[in-house]
Amino acid sequence: MNHDRHDIHHPDHKTPASKESPLQEKERKTHESENQDQALEETFPASDPVSPFVPAKAPD
Secondary structure, eight states: OOSOTTOTTSTTOOOOSSOOOHHHHHHHHHHHHHHHHHHHHHHOSSSOOOOOOOOOOOOO
């Protein structure tokens, strides 16, 4: 699957046969949250770490 459920215009997107139950919705949301947490962990830190280099004062 190369798309998510919000990609309604994707050719593989089909209307669900039945509405999801509250348990299925909770499981789906938990799964989405876990995926998002994992993606965040894999991309952390998002920027380069702060350089420990402190420049010396310019000579007078």
